[in-house]
Amino acid sequence: MNILRVVLLASALGLGGVLAAASQGANTTAPAAAPSAEAIAVAKELMALVSGDMIGDLTGKMVAQAWPTLEQSLRTQHPQLDAATSAELRTEFEKQIAANVAEAMNDAPAIYARYMTIAEMRDIQAFYRTPTGAKTLKLMPQISSEVMGQFFPRMQSMMVRVNSALVDILQKHGYTAK
Secondary structure (H helix, E strand, C coil), rough: CCCCHHHHHHHHHHHHHHHHHCCCCCCCCCCCCCCHHHHHHHHHHHHHHHHHHHHHHHHHHHHHHHHHHHHHHHHHCCCCHHHHHHHHHHHHHHHHHHHHHHHHHHHHHHHHHHHHHHHHHHHHHHHHHCHHHHHHHHHHHHHHHHHHHHHHHHHHHHHHHHHHHHHHHHHHHHCCCC
16 A cells, blocks of 8 residues: 555545535535635634644544554565554654645635635534534544544555456456556
8 A cells, every 4th residue: 555645545534524524504616706805714713613623633533543554554565664663654644644634724714715605604613612513523533533444444445446447447448557
């Protein structure tokens, strides 16, 4: 399993969970005009409310879910992998995931402001300030972690099936592997 693919997938899944939790009720089409300064400001308020401890929790849970599969793959590729190197690899993996999520979150306010009105973003903020909304924010990392926990063990076999299906189509059309 390609290490970069796991890092990118984990980051994408984690960020998807954060954004899905915050984007309930989002418009399905983007407004034509660029977002206003007010819309960006409201989106930043929403992101501050949503991200809080959730980003750190989600990143930690993503790493906890993804690392065993990644470590097993590394140990398969490098049977002599020692504990110190494994620990250093995990630390770097955590650092890369956290940096990728943080970087992706920098773009989130502009994206929210493109797809949602100021009123919609304020409605979401109001929801997250209710007991149910606060519970949602608190539990979303755990929920996302469990969803990813179901996905990661299946990822390698899924990639094999996808590859096989694509190769079959290529062969059907006369293309052969080099």
